[in-house]
Amino acid sequence: MNSDTKRLLQLIRTRLPLIQAPMAGVQGSRLAVAACRAGALGSLPAAMLPAERLCAEIEAVRRQTGQPLNINFFAHKQPQPDAAQQAAWLQALQPFYREFGLSGADIAAGGGRQPFGEEQAEIVLRYRPRVVSFHFGLPDRVLLDKVKSSGAVVMSSATTVEEARRLEADGADIVIAQGLEAGGHRGMFLSRDLTTQSGTFSLLPQVCAAVKVPVVAAGGICNAATARAACDLGAAGIQIGTALMLADEADTPPLHRAALQSSRAEHTALTNLFSGGFARGIVNRFIREAGFVNPAVPPFPLAQAAAAPLKAAAEAQGSDEFSSLWAGQNAPLAETGSAAEIIGRIMAGWNGPAVMPA
Structure with missing residues (x-):
């Protein structure tokens, strides 16, 4: 296990260096629980959930597992x-x-989709999840300080090296390098210029070289071979989304x-x-x-x-x-099966036997 993977696992406190991507519309607490039970970091997508529904989903996870949980929010600026x-x-x-x-x-x-605000910050302070992740950058300093005061590890997506550097400077503990292959919304927040976007296996090593925090690879990682490639290119861990969309619990x-x-x-x-x-x-x-x-x-x-x-x-x-x-x-x-089976197949390629499933 490389030192960055050790640092990642110390931060997120899971058995595996794998994050289940938060995916609004195709998952709820069921998939998050399954990912947690498999040793990964389960995630809940919060940007489309009213406060009551989000609290209910968090409580559903807590009833079924005591493992660390990630709650994901969007940090976009709401336009007029x-x-x-x-x-x-x-x-x-x-x-x-x-x-x-x-x-x-x-x-x-x-x-x-609602941007992260005071109501969402109060939910974080109430439930104190192990990880809080963001898309479209990070919220303003006052809100981010509230998240940090809860004890949560902060993670956010970067689609360019410039974005990764900004996230690290602004307080992210973990950077997700989101390659152009990734499904769903791009996490772009410094520019809307699509010519700045690159694939995971070009972006990943550049981000790893540019920041000191652990870097998680996302985009196109769907089997043992792609997990191995991400590991070989310096990723501390991986995030998978599309690979879990056919899971029994999705x-x-x-x-x-x-x-x-x-x-x-x-x-x-x-x-x-x-x-x-x-x-x-x-x-x-x-x-x-x-x-x-x-x-x-x-x-x-x-x-x-x-x-x-x-x-x-x-x-x-x-x-x-x-x-x-x-x-x-x-x-x-993408393959069918339980989330645990899919995660196991993908992690079989990770070059870190100390973090393989028992």
């Missing part, structure tokens, strides 16, 4: 809606709205599961259509016809309100052509 931009976005969606018989009245107010909807197990999973792409943020998912009709990256889309997370009625209408007809089928580029290698 722009009426002209919203109108342009709705106009771009009109052909699809007409097809499904929808109108502006079908757009729900509010909702979407709540991945049937349409999404079917897409992951089809040849369609061979084609994923970045798009801003579903939320306004760049995210990787399986290409479907909406992405092809509305444009992978559409300039009319409002900033994250405002686009979701107008895109959501299309998803609901199509899914009511048994179609996933307007659904956000988040998945990484190695989705075709």
Whole structure:
């Protein structure tokens, strides 16, 4: 076991240097519990959960395992809606709205992904999870100090070396190097320039060389070979998401599961259509016809309100052509089975026998 892996395990206090990626929409406490029981760091995605629901999920985990838990929040700055931009976005969606018989009245107010704020900080102080992770940078200093005062280890995603350096300087204890292969939302927070983004196995060694905190590799890690490659390139640990989406304990909807197990999973792409943020998912009709990256889309997370009625209408007809089928580029290698079995298969490639499952 290398020294960085030892430091990571001392921080997160798990048996394995593996983090179950928080994945809103395809998991709840069940997957987090299964990951914890397998010796990994289980995670709960909190950005889309009202306070009461988040507390219930945390308590569900606590009832079933005493192992360390990660709670993940988004640290984006909430933009102000722009009426002209919203109108342009709705106009771009009109052909699809007409097809499904929808109108502006079908757009729900509010909702979407909430940034980390005082309410969420109070939940952290109440439950004191071992790890609190963030996407889109870190919250402001006052909020971050509250998290630190709870005793939590702070972890956040970097998609560039510059972001990794910023996270370390701002107080992150662990940096997740999120490669371009990763499914779901990019953690970009210093720039929206997609030309700055690189794959895991280019980004990882550069981040490892640039920061002194432990670095966790994320993106494209789905089997023993990719886990071994991450270890060989200096990762202190790994984070897996898409690899667990077919797990028995995942709540991945049937349409999404079917897409992951089809040849369609061979084609994923970045798009801003579903939320306004760049995210990787399986290409479907909406992405092809509305444009992978559409300039009319409002900033994250405002686009979701107008895109959501299309998803609901199509899914009511048994179609996933307007659904956000988040998945990484190695989705075709995802396997079924229990979370423990999947984690065991992946960890078999990790070059650290001292942290292998018993």
